[in-house]
Structures are given as structure tokens and as C-alpha cells.
Amino acid sequence: MSSLNSTLVQLAGGLRFTLGIFFLTLLFSIPLGLLVARGRMSKSRIIAGIVRVYISIMRGTPLMLQLLLVYFGPYYVFGFKLSDLDVGPFKYRFVATIIGFSLNYAAYFAEIFRGGIQSMPEGQYEAAQILGFTRMQTFFRIILPQVVKRVLPSITNEVITLVKDTSLAQVLAVTEMFTMAKNLASAQVSVIPFIVAGVFYYVMNGIIEIVMNRAEKSMNYYS
Amino acid sequence: MSVLEMRNIHKSFGSLEVLKGIDLTVEKGQVVGIIGPSGGGKSTLLRCATTLEMIDKGDIKISGQTLVTTSNSGLTQYADRKTLQQIRGRFGLVFQNFNLFPHFSVRRNITESLVVVHKKSRDEANEICDNLLRKLGMLEKADAYPCSLSGGQQQRVSIARALALNPDILFFDEPTSALDPELTSGVLKVIRELAKEHMTMVIVTHEMAFARDVADHIVFMDGGVIVEQGSEVISNPRQERTREFLAGY
Numbered sequence: 001m002s003s004l005n006s007t008l009v010q011l012a013g014g015l016r017f018t019l020g021i022f023f024l025t026l027l028f029s030i031p032l033g034l035l036v037a038r039g040r041m042s043k044s045r046i047i048a049g050i051v052r053v054y055i056s057i058m059r060g061t062p063l064m065l066q067l068l069l070v071y072f073g074p075y076y077v078f079g080f081k082l083s084d085l086d087v088g089p090f091k092y093r094f095v096a097t098i099i100g101f102s103l104n105y106a107a108y109f110a111e112i113f114r115g116g117i118q119s120m121p122e123g124q125y126e127a128a129q130i131l132g133f134t135r136m137q138t139f140f141r142i143i144l145p146q147v148v149k150r151v152l153p154s155i156t157n158e159v160i161t162l163v164k165d166t167s168l169a170q171v172l173a174v175t176e177m178f179t180m181a182k183n184l185a186s187a188q189v190s191v192i193p194f195i196v197a198g199v200f201y202y203v204m205n206g207i208i209e210i211v212m213n214r215a216e217k218s219m220n221y222y223s
Numbered sequence: 224m225s226v227l228e229m230r231n232i233h234k235s236f237g238s239l240e241v242l243k244g245i246d247l248t249v250e251k252g253q254v255v256g257i258i259g260p261s262g263g264g265k266s267t268l269l270r271c272a273t274t275l276e277m278i279d280k281g282d283i284k285i286s287g288q289t290l291v292t293t294s295n296s297g298l299t300q301y302a303d304r305k306t307l308q309q310i311r312g313r314f315g316l317v318f319q320n321f322n323l324f325p326h327f328s329v330r331r332n333i334t335e336s337l338v339v340v341h342k343k344s345r346d347e348a349n350e351i352c353d354n355l356l357r358k359l360g361m362l363e364k365a366d367a368y369p370c371s372l373s374g375g376q377q378q379r380v381s382i383a384r385a386l387a388l389n390p391d392i393l394f395f396d397e398p399t400s401a402l403d404p405e406l407t408s409g410v411l412k413v414i415r416e417l418a419k420e421h422m423t424m425v426i427v428t429h430e431m432a433f434a435r436d437v438a439d440h441i442v443f444m445d446g447g448v449i450v451e452q453g454s455e456v457i458s459n460p461r462q463e464r465t466r467e468f469l470a471g472y
Contacts, residue, residue, distance in 0.1 A: 009296060102409065121322075123318060123320060123322035124322060124324065126275050126318070126322065127324070128275070130273060130275075130311060130315070130316045131311075131335075131340065131384070131388070132311050132312055132340040132388075133336065133340060134308075137340070141335070141339065142324055146325065149326070199371050206330065219326075222325045222368045222369070222370050223325070
């Protein structure tokens with residue numbers, strides 16, 4: 001029993017990093033995704049082309065490989081000492097994880113946003129233009145709120161995947177929950193740590209489902 | 224004073240010439256009805272006047288301000304962004320399919336531009352909104368959302384939204400084409416009321432009886448040109464093409 005207790009305590013310790021990766025990735029990748037979506041729809045062929053390649057690479061190669069590149073790239077390409085790249089109390093391995101995740105998820109979010117933005121009827125833009133709204137006002141007051149309602153179910157999908165993907169941070173030896181579970185499992189010669197970790201992930205996603213359902217309901221006042 | 228002056232307007236989509244040199248002047252207080260077959264250029268003309276489409280050639284002035292002009296050398300130039308914004312504040316447009324903002328209440332649909340673009344206080348905007356809704360018989364729907372309203376009610380809200388900015392001229396692009404006959408009458412009644420108050424209006428419509436009653440100037444368009452115009456185009460057409468068109472009603 002005491003071993004289960006210590007398993008819980010240690011996994012909860014790893015949970016800090018899991019939650020850190022999760023929230024920081026959302027914080028950076030959603031605005032970045034919006035920006036990338038705009039770039040993808042840019043009238044400039046050069047910008048649209050570059051963004052297209054970016055999305056293609058991010059979606060077409062493993063996230064694990066991208067994480068390794070972000071982490072080791074500065075050393076192999078530019079000769080930086082990785083310990084010089086720490087940001088305040090955060091080790092570069094953690095910073096690299098956040099950068100890698102954010103860049104990757106931004107690509108997925110961008111495609112979701114693009115679909116939502118392009119599904120908006122032209123009449124909404126025209127009405128806004130006639131009423132004198134600037135393009136920025138039109139986007140943030142008229143278009144985006146309606147896009148959010150349309151894309152929320154797809155966003156929920158990505159967010160749930162992100163919870164599980166945080167386990168990939170183990171390749172950079174970030175001691176998030178999955179790394180912890182693996183270490184405990186081999187130390188205890190037991191699958192219990194894996195099961196406990198599984199329950200943690202499942203509960204997190206259960207909470208996300210509840211929160212996102214509420215968010216969807218809160219936008220049901222119009223159709 | 225002319226509120227709207229359009230001179231020698233040309234507009235093509237690709238190789239299709241939709242407007243082939245249109246001249247149209249609307250005086251203050253005048254109600255102009257534009258009729259004609261689909262594809263004749265009526266809606267395009269309206270969209271050009273309201274900056275939703277850019278013209279290829281010609282001059283447009285709204286309330287004395289130059290929206291676009293073509294020089295003698297053939298260069299067509301639009302006003303700068305700031306002037307465009309000013310001019311857009313001088314006219315309103317009512318769309319065929321309303322284009323209300325579905326995520327805003329009726330009140331917010333009407334007040335948003337007043338507050339955000341025209342920098343009025345919330346209270347002031349609400350007062351303007353209430354007065355308009357009362358006039359259009361929609362006050363009890365102020366907090367409703369567009370999806371809960373009938374088409375006729377939505378169109379009245381969109382008229383209120385356009386009127387809120389106190390425009391010099393109001394454009395209607397087939398305001399009743401998306402409505403069934405029962406709902407149409409309510410909207411036409413509102414437009415009749417506005418005509419009585421001498422609101423300057425340009426109305427593209429397929430409602431011939433309504434156009435004849437409410438408009439003091441009728442323009443018949445076909446094939447990208449104005450075939451004939453005047454006060455008696457519907458009751459007493461002179462052109463064969465106009466007679467042919469009107470025979471269908």
C-alpha cells in the first residue's frame with residue numbers, strides 16, 4: 001500500500017511538468033495557430049507558400065523528431081552550449097519541449113482555424129464593411145467569435161491528443177508523468193505505475209471533455 | 224443637392240461586362256426603384272455604389288464626397304482609406320439575406336457600429352436603438368437573437384441597423400426576395416413609412432406594384448445598361464424591352 005502511495009506522490013510530481021507542457025503549449029500554439037492560419041490565407045503567394053510548407057512539415061514528420069531537432073539543433077548547427085539556453089529557472093530541455101510542441105500544434109490549430117474562417121459567409125464581411133468596421137474590428141468582433149463556435153469540437157480533439165502527446169517529452173528527458181511511470185515501473189517491477197499514470201491521463205481528458213462541453217453549450221444561444 | 228451621383232460606370236467580371244456605362248443621379252428625398260431582369264446589372268450597380276465592388280471606370284460621388292473618379296487619361300482612382308471610411312458612414316445598405324450578426328442580440332446588432340466605429344456612449348446608442356425598434360414595432364425583441372426571429376423581423380432589424388447610423392441615403396438590395404409573401408408586407412410597410420418621411424432611398428426590387436407606389440423615379444436596367452428611366456416607367460413604358468419585361472408581372 002505504501003508503495004502505491006509513493007507511486008502516487010511521485011507521479012503527481014511528474015504531473016507538474018505534464019500540466020506545464022499542456023498549458024504552455026496551448027497558451028502559445030493557439031495564438032500562433034491563428035497567425036499561421038492568416039498567413040496560409042495571405043494574398044501574398046510567398047507568405048502563403050512558406051506557411052504551407054511549414055504546415056506540411058509539421059504535420060508530415062513525427063513530433064518526437066521535431067522535439068529532438070529543437071533540442072539538439074542549437075548545439076549541432078550553431079555550436080551553442082545547451083546549458084546557456086536555460087530560461088530563468090527552466091532548463092533548456094523543458095523550453096525546447098514547449099517550443100517543439102507549440103510549433104507543431106500551431107500547424108494543426110491553423111488548419112482548423114482556416115477551415116472555420118473560410119466557412120464564414122461573405123455577407124458577414126460585407127455587412128461589417130458597410131457599417132464601417134475596420135478589418136481588425138471585423139475579424140475580432142464579428143468573425144472570430146463565430147469561428148470559435150464552429151471549430152470548438154475540432155479544437156477539443158486536438159487538446160485531448162495534446163494531453164497524451166505530453167508523454168513524448170520523455171525523449172528530452174523531461175521528467176513528466178510518463179517518464180516517472182516508466183522509471184517507477186522498472187524499479188518496482190510492476191505495471192501499477194503505468195495503470196496509475198493511465199488513470200491520471202484519463203481523468204485529465206475527462207475534465208477537458210466536461211469543460212469543452214460547457215464551452216460549447218455556452219455558445220448555444222445562437223445558431 | 225444630389226446625394227448620389229454615378230457617371231459612366233463600367234464594371235466587368237473577367238471578360239463579362241456587367242455594367243456598360245451607367246449614369247444615375249439621386250436627389251435628396253428621392254426614392255429610386257431599380258427594376259429589371261436577373262443578370263441585368265441591378266445588384267452589381269448597388270454593390271458598386273456601396274463599395275462592395277470596385278468599378279473599372281467612372282465617377283461616383285456620395286453626399287458631395289468623391290468615392291472614385293476616372294481621370295481623362297483613363298486612370299481610375301478610389302478615395303484614400305480615411306475618406307472611404309467617412310463615405311461609408313454616409314450611406315446604409317440592406318441586404319437581401321439580412322446579414323445580421325448571429326452572435327449579437329438585436330440590440331447589439333444595431334448599436335455595435337455606433338459604439339465601436341462612431342464612438343457614441345452605450346446609453347446614447349441604446350436610446351437610438353430603442354427609438355428605431357419602437358418605430359419598427361420590434362422593441363420587445365431587443366434582447367432576442369436573430370435566429371429566433373422570422374425573416375421579416377430580421378429584415379426589419381437590419382433596416383434599423385442601417386438607419387441607426389443616420390445615413391444620407393439607404394440602399395436596398397432586393398429586400399424582400401428572401402421572404403415569403405406574408406412576411407414581405409411588413410418589410411414593405413416599413414419602407415413606405417420611410418418614403419413618407421422623405422428618406423433618400425435606392426431600392427432594387429422585383430415587387431413591381433410596390434416599386435410603382437413607393438418610388439418617384441423608376442430605372443429599368445437590362446444587359447448592363449439603363450433601358451429607360453422616369454416616373455412612369457411601370458405605368459407607361461415607352462421601350463419595347465420594358466413592355467416585354469413588365470408583361471411578365
